[in-house]
Amino acid sequence: MKTLEKVNYKGFILPLAVGVILWCITPLRPAGLSAPAWEMFAIFVATIVGCITKPLPIGGTTLIGLIVTVLVGLAPIKDIVDPKTGKVTTGILSAFSNSASWLIAMAFIMAYGISKTGLGNRIAYWMIKRFGKKSIGIGYAITGLELVLGALIPSNSARTGGVVWPVTESISKDYDSYPNDPSRKKIGAYLSFMAFHANILSTALFITGAAPNMVASQMAAQKNYNMTWISWFSAAVVPVLVATIVIPLVIYKIFPPEIKETPNAEKWATDHLKEMGPVTKPEKIMSMVFLLAIILWVLSGVFEIPQLDSTFVAFLAVGLLLLTGVLTMKDALNQTGAWNILIWLSILIFMASKLISFGFIDWFSKTIQTSLHGISWQIVLVVLVILMFYTHYFFASGTAHMTALYLPFLSVAVATGAPLGLSAMLLAFTGAFNASTTHYANGPASILATTGYIKQGEWWKYNFILGIIYLLIFGVIGTFWMKIIGIW
Numbered sequence: 001m002k003t004l005e006k007v008n009y010k011g012f013i014l015p016l017a018v019g020v021i022l023w024c025i026t027p028l029r030p031a032g033l034s035a036p037a038w039e040m041f042a043i044f045v046a047t048i049v050g051c052i053t054k055p056l057p058i059g060g061t062t063l064i065g066l067i068v069t070v071l072v073g074l075a076p077i078k079d080i081v082d083p084k085t086g087k088v089t090t091g092i093l094s095a096f097s098n099s100a101s102w103l104i105a106m107a108f109i110m111a112y113g114i115s116k117t118g119l120g121n122r123i124a125y126w127m128i129k130r131f132g133k134k135s136i137g138i139g140y141a142i143t144g145l146e147l148v149l150g151a152l153i154p155s156n157s158a159r160t161g162g163v164v165w166p167v168t169e170s171i172s173k174d175y176d177s178y179p180n181d182p183s184r185k186k187i188g189a190y191l192s193f194m195a196f197h198a199n200i201l202s203t204a205l206f207i208t209g210a211a212p213n214m215v216a217s218q219m220a221a222q223k224n225y226n227m228t229w230i231s232w233f234s235a236a237v238v239p240v241l242v243a244t245i246v247i248p249l250v251i252y253k254i255f256p257p258e259i260k261e262t263p264n265a266e267k268w269a270t271d272h273l274k275e276m277g278p279v280t281k282p283e284k285i286m287s288m289v290f291l292l293a294i295i296l297w298v299l300s301g302v303f304e305i306p307q308l309d310s311t312f313v314a315f316l317a318v319g320l321l322l323l324t325g326v327l328t329m330k331d332a333l334n335q336t337g338a339w340n341i342l343i344w345l346s347i348l349i350f351m352a353s354k355l356i357s358f359g360f361i362d363w364f365s366k367t368i369q370t371s372l373h374g375i376s377w378q379i380v381l382v383v384l385v386i387l388m389f390y391t392h393y394f395f396a397s398g399t400a401h402m403t404a405l406y407l408p409f410l411s412v413a414v415a416t417g418a419p420l421g422l423s424a425m426l427l428a429f430t431g432a433f434n435a436s437t438t439h440y441a442n443g444p445a446s447i448l449a450t451t452g453y454i455k456q457g458e459w460w461k462y463n464f465i466l467g468i469i470y471l472l473i474f475g476v477i478g479t480f481w482m483k484i485i486g487i488w
Contacts (some may be wrong), residue, residue: 008054011050011053011054015047015049015053015061016046019042019043019068022042022046023042026039030363032363033363034358036074037360038360039074040069040355040358041355041360043068044355046065047065048400050064051397051403057340058344059340059341059343062348066092066351075091075092075354077092078091078093079093090357092350098345098349099309099310099311101214101341101346101349102314103310103311103314104341104342106311106314106317106318106338107153108158108337108338109331109332110293110314110317112331112332113282115163117280117282117326118276118280118283119283119286120149120163121276122273122276122279122283123149124164125270125272125276126269127144128265128268129269129273131144132171132262133261134260134261135190135252135257135260135262136248136249136252136260138171138187139194139251142164142195146159146164146195147198147201147205147244149202150205150209151208151294154208154209154211155211156443157443159202160447160448161443161444164198164199165192165451169451171187171191171262171265172187172192174264175187175188179453184454185257187257190251190256193459194248194251197247197248197466200435200470201240201244203435204239204240204243204474207232208229210442211345211398211399212402212431213232213428215345215348215349215399215402216406216431219403219406220410220424220428222352222356223410223411223420223424227424227428228300229294229300230298231487232428235425235485236478238477239429239474239477239478243470243473246469246473247466251466254462255458286321289320289321292317296308296313296316297310297313300313318332344399345399352403356407361408361411364411365411365415368411369412369416375416377416377418378418380412380418381416384412385427385471386471387409388405388409388434389433389471392441393438395441398431398441398442401431406427406428410427413427420488421482421488422488429478436466438460438463439460
């Protein structure tokens with residue numbers, strides 16, 4: 001007998017309560033703020049809270065928020081043009097024309113080819129073979145693997161769950177290091193923790209490294225700052241390179257493995273490569289298409305050529321994979337993560353744009369600017385970065401966090417005189433490395449913190465230390481580097 005699907009109705013209680021309370025106090029809204037602006041704010045906050053409590057998957061939750069926006073008259077279905085003034089009121093269907101959402105959706109489909117062809121595992125085995133003679137070498141190999149996959153797989157959870165964690169687990173058990181057992185400290189705990197921080201670095205290095213990065217790029221565009229693949233990479237490459245050297249060493253010192261030498265790792269990797277056999281034709285095509293995509297993404301940030309638009313490049317890559325038979329249309333349609341992100345990212349960006357068009361963000365930034373009068377922008381920006389980092393203790397979703405705070409924080413920074421480029425990039429990077437807080441900070445944290453190799457207390461304690469290191473590397477070295485390359 002067919003039954004209804006489970007719905008977490010309890011998860012609706014808090015967002016509904018928050019939304020209704022905010023809506024009901026509309027008559028008491030701050031001076032200078034219109035009723036539609038406050039009402040849109042109420043729906044937006046309720047939606048973000050819903051993304052945290054998860055009554056439905058994030059796509060379903062944001063869809064409910066969009067439906068409410070239409071029902072209360074804050075947005076039409078289709079664009080409406082006022083015949084007298086020519087003013088356009090954007091409808092909700094325009095949300096799904098968002099280029100960033102389509103870019104990351106296509107990138108998800110491209111990334112499926114990595115697992116389907118086995119290219120991801122081949123890269124992993126090759127790196128372990130090359131650098132795996134010592135446990136710290138394996139740590140660096142995992143970091144290198146993540147950095148490579150960060151350019152190829154746009155989902156940080158998919159990189160960890162689909163490629164990095166299976167390899168890490170296999171190595172750990174090969175050295176008789178098991179979860180929920182004293183043997184976890186032989187090497188499994190170290191490698192698991194290292195895999196998590198490698199994921200943070202790969203997320204920070206590429207604009208396509210994770211969904212929150214794309215949220216930041218779209219929010220920054222609302223303030224007329226354009227983030228491209230190459231501009232993000234150029235700003236991130238030096239602080240990420242420094243962190244890539246420092247973080248594995250720090251983890252090796254504060255959370256060391258009992259096993260220091262790992263001569264068997266090279267043989268383990270070699271055996272797996274032999275099992276895979278020679279590089280296959282699908283792997284070769286997959287590699288060439290991704291290389292082409294990266295080259296075109298770089299060129300799109302250098303030359304203003306419509307055909308080199310970064311979203312079109314992603315469409316082109318998927319088209320090539322379909323034409324060559326690496327992927328099928330069924331493969332593309334089965335990538336539920338791609339279509340899910342297309343829905344919720346488009347909706348959240350649309351709702352944020354409504355907050356701008358109704359004047360809420362402008363009011364907020366001016367209000368904060370007035371209250372911070374006389375305080376230097378340097379101090380304001382430092383405080384905002386620190387707040388962006390530590391407020392992640394209250395969020396279980398990097399996307400929800402970025403959507404809720406990035407644009408308001410960026411507006412405040414710019415309003416107090418901080419350079420737009422520096423503020424946009426520092427806050428965006430913080431949204432990548434603030435995952436180094438809790439065991440529920442993002443998808444990879446949820447995966448790796450529950451494997452049984454790392455105790456929750458260890459996770460919080462060591463991440464607190466590493467969080468300070470990230471803040472210093474990106475805040476100090478990153479700031480100076482962005483000055484050198486002219487971002488501010």
